[in-house]
Amino acid sequence: MRLWKFLALALGLGSLALAQTTITIATVNNPDMITMQKLTPEFEKANPGIKVNWVVLPENELRQKVTTDIATNAGSYDVLTIGTYEAPIWGKNGWLVEMTGLPASYDLEDIIKPVRAGLSYQGKLYALPFYAESSMLYYRKDLFAAKRLTVPAQPTWTQAINWAKTLHNPSGGVYGICLRGLPGWGENMAFITTLVNTYGGRWFDENWRPQLTSPEWKQAIGQYVELVTKYGPPGVTGNGFTENLTLMSEGKCAMWIDATVAAGYLANPKTSKVADKIGFAKAPVATTPNGSHWLWSWALAIPKSSKKVEAAKTFITWATSKEYIALVGRTQGWVSAPPGTRYSTYNNPEYQKAAPFAKVVLDSINTADPTRPTLKPVPYTGIQFVGIPEFQAIGTQVGQFIAGIVAGRTSLDAGLAQAQAAVEKIMKEAGYLK
Amino acid sequence: MTHSPPLRRYSLRPNTFWLLAPAILLLVVWTQIPFVLTIYHSFRRFNLLNPERQGFVGLENFHSQLTDPIFWTAVQNTLVLVGSVLAITVLLGLVLAVLFYQDFPGRALARTLVISPFFVMPVVSALIWKNMLMHPVYGLFAWIAQRLGQEPIDWLATYPMQSIVLMVSWQWTPFAMLLILTGLQSLSKEQLEAAKIDGANAWQEFRYIIVPHLAQTLSVVVMLETIFLLTIFAEIYASTSGGPGLATTTLPYLIYLKAFGEYRIGVAAAGAVFAVILANIVAIFVLRMIGRNLQGGRT
Numbered sequence: 001m002r003l004w005k006f007l008a009l010a011l012g013l014g015s016l017a018l019a020q021t022t023i024t025i026a027t028v029n030n031p032d033m034i035t036m037q038k039l040t041p042e043f044e045k046a047n048p049g050i051k052v053n054w055v056v057l058p059e060n061e062l063r064q065k066v067t068t069d070i071a072t073n074a075g076s077y078d079v080l081t082i083g084t085y086e087a088p089i090w091g092k093n094g095w096l097v098e099m100t101g102l103p104a105s106y107d108l109e110d111i112i113k114p115v116r117a118g119l120s121y122q123g124k125l126y127a128l129p130f131y132a133e134s135s136m137l138y139y140r141k142d143l144f145a146a147k148r149l150t151v152p153a154q155p156t157w158t159q160a161i162n163w164a165k166t167l168h169n170p171s172g173g174v175y176g177i178c179l180r181g182l183p184g185w186g187e188n189m190a191f192i193t194t195l196v197n198t199y200g201g202r203w204f205d206e207n208w209r210p211q212l213t214s215p216e217w218k219q220a221i222g223q224y225v226e227l228v229t230k231y232g233p234p235g236v237t238g239n240g241f242t243e244n245l246t247l248m249s250e251g252k253c254a255m256w257i258d259a260t261v262a263a264g265y266l267a268n269p270k271t272s273k274v275a276d277k278i279g280f281a282k283a284p285v286a287t288t289p290n291g292s293h294w295l296w297s298w299a300l301a302i303p304k305s306s307k308k309v310e311a312a313k314t315f316i317t318w319a320t321s322k323e324y325i326a327l328v329g330r331t332q333g334w335v336s337a338p339p340g341t342r343y344s345t346y347n348n349p350e351y352q353k354a355a356p357f358a359k360v361v362l363d364s365i366n367t368a369d370p371t372r373p374t375l376k377p378v379p380y381t382g383i384q385f386v387g388i389p390e391f392q393a394i395g396t397q398v399g400q401f402i403a404g405i406v407a408g409r410t411s412l413d414a415g416l417a418q419a420q421a422a423v424e425k426i427m428k429e430a431g432y433l434k
Numbered sequence: 435m436t437h438s439p440p441l442r443r444y445s446l447r448p449n450t451f452w453l454l455a456p457a458i459l460l461l462v463v464w465t466q467i468p469f470v471l472t473i474y475h476s477f478r479r480f481n482l483l484n485p486e487r488q489g490f491v492g493l494e495n496f497h498s499q500l501t502d503p504i505f506w507t508a509v510q511n512t513l514v515l516v517g518s519v520l521a522i523t524v525l526l527g528l529v530l531a532v533l534f535y536q537d538f539p540g541r542a543l544a545r546t547l548v549i550s551p552f553f554v555m556p557v558v559s560a561l562i563w564k565n566m567l568m569h570p571v572y573g574l575f576a577w578i579a580q581r582l583g584q585e586p587i588d589w590l591a592t593y594p595m596q597s598i599v600l601m602v603s604w605q606w607t608p609f610a611m612l613l614i615l616t617g618l619q620s621l622s623k624e625q626l627e628a629a630k631i632d633g634a635n636a637w638q639e640f641r642y643i644i645v646p647h648l649a650q651t652l653s654v655v656v657m658l659e660t661i662f663l664l665t666i667f668a669e670i671y672a673s674t675s676g677g678p679g680l681a682t683t684t685l686p687y688l689i690y691l692k693a694f695g696e697y698r699i700g701v702a703a704a705g706a707v708f709a710v711i712l713a714n715i716v717a718i719f720v721l722r723m724i725g726r727n728l729q730g731g732r733t
Binding site: 064067068071072089093182183233234235236237238389390392393396397400401403404405406407408409410415418421422425429430431 | 481482483484485487494498502503504564569570571586588590591592594675676677678679680681683691694695696697698
């Protein structure tokens with residue numbers, strides 16, 4: 001008798017589960033995505049037919065999983081978290097579902113233009129932005145004031161180098177400047193490419209010939225190596241975005257140049273020891289303002305291999321909507337609202353009040369132009385990356401060589417010559433160079 | 435027939451073969467298909483991110499690897515890593531085994547403790563070393579250095595290969611020790627006593643009785659460790675990511691980079707074929723050495 005009851009119960013539960021659609025979402029373990037995960041019950045309450053299953057991983061691992069999954073058409077995920085690098089390339093390959101038929105209330109015109117363009121290929125939108133970012137300079141107002149230094153809205157690299165020298169005080173627990181050193185095309189190379197850009201360098205000339213031994217690269221990398229080895233924290237080749245965010249929020253850096261998305265975290269007293277002492281300025285400029293600050297967006301997309309496209313679309317329109325941003329503002333405080341995606345966020349007086357960095361962020365995103373990343377013309381689009389499938393290989397390899405220079409294993413010239421040779425090899429094999 | 439000839443007993447009768455066939459088939463599928471696929475892909479241009487450019491390219495992937503200075507650096511690093519770890523673990527293992535062979539109070543507990551590093555998962559051990567011991571800001575070594583008034587060393591950046599060798603040796607010394615200790619326990623006490631009566635000192639005992647007795651065990655240790663050490667990956671992945679520069683890029687790590695960092699499956703497969711060749715070359719040398727040792731042990 002008991003067994004029958006049990007079976008009946010099991011069948012009942014089974015049919016209940018059938019009525020529900022479960023979607024699997026792969027995402028990055030950044031603070032904003034953790035918030036999205038926390039707020040999922042609200043979504044499930046509003047859409048009782050959909051259950052959400054999360055796969056949350058560090059950036060590098062997520063990329064590997066998602067890329068192998070989509071390229072082999074495995075179909076393990078219904079929603080992917082991808083960036084402005086992947087969206088156009090994958091859209092071109094026909095791997096993503098085009099973002100059409102969105103409800104009118106979604107207000108596509110409200111999405112910030114450069115961000116929307118970055119997620120499109122030939123005018124077709126392949127992902128919706130969850131948050132978007134540029135890069136900027138964070139500095140400690142108290143330390144700068146103590147030395148009577150003032151930071152203009154648009155500093156130069158000469159100024160930044162002098163500030164790093166003046167404020168470097170390791171015995172006092174403060175390093176002059178924190179910068180990324182962890183190898184990877186999305187780690188150290190993202191920052192380094194903007195530095196090379198503003199010194200007038202480029203990855204390739206118009207005929208796809210690599211330019212890594214050019215004077216501009218030598219000057220920029222030389223400057224970078226000097227900064228991180230003399231005025232940076234020890235162990236810089238192990239520091240990526242997350243490590244630097246920790247160092248900065250613990251008050252160990254006088255300056256830090258990195259993603260604008262860190263602003264909400266640093267200005268929030270719950271997560272930062274220096275919340276009331278952080279100043280914001282545009283990323284420093286050397287020879288040219290072009291490409292001195294990047295453009296990136298973490299966006300949500302649906303792979304062609306998904307069998308639950310409608311449910312997945314319902315989720316990503318929710319997670320990137322005005323209502324979601326308002327929900328985060330209400331429940332987590334406006335300072336934590338996902339930045340960079342919508343004009344309405346920046347027109348919202350509550351956000352303007354809570355986020356002293358809003359104007360710098362919006363300006364940086366609006367002035368970032370992926371089609372003109374440096375002084376001279378280039379055959380590619382992308383500011384802190386080159387929009388070709390081979391760039392992951394190139395960026396990661398060059399990132400390793402530069403970490404080798406920072407660690408003192410090779411000289412600047414030898415390291416860049418090795419990097420140049422490696423890039424030439426990859427470009428030849430990929431058919432760009434004859 | 436009541437007595438079958440001894441040889442017939444082990445040969446497969448047709449009906450037994452059919453009973454075993456599924457198992458044999460499974461074994462072949464399990465072990466050979468991945469290898470055959472690797473060889474197949476090594477002749478193709480296959481970049482996961484670029485489906486437009488795919489197809490057979492003959493020996494291009496192999497040529498690409500052989501002309502790549504990075505590949506040769508990786509081969510060299512692999513040999514350095516395996517060689518140094520072998521030398522350290524066998525020597526230390528031998529010393530520890532002789533020490534733990536002696537009787538002393540609390541020996542059982544001490545033995546358990548000394549073996550424990552071997553049971554720590556490689557990734558965990560790498561993270562412990564990287565963040566808790568070697569980190570230049572939070573690490574124990576940095577703290578000791580500062581207490582002694584020294585500048586802390588950024589181990590993984592300044593001495594990357596040495597640090598990896600240290601980590602891997604820490605993990606594999608217990609393995610060597612355990613095997614050698616087992617070997618020692620089969621040594622007859624009478625032999626040692628006889629040597630003592632003949633007036634041999636401790637060093638002579640060690641050199642002329644213990645070491646020759648252990649020749650066979652040592653060969654087994656060297657062979658097993660070589661097989662495992664050639665595939666060391668987790669420690670490098672979790673601590674240095676093959677860097678800085680190419681300082682700790684070994685062959686397994688390079689193959690991983692080509693496959694999952696660059697998504698160039700064809701080139702990665704060619705690298706894997708080379709790794710198999712390298713493993714075989716090393717195995718031939720090791721087996722020869724063992725053969726010689728076994729004969730040496732007998733005389």
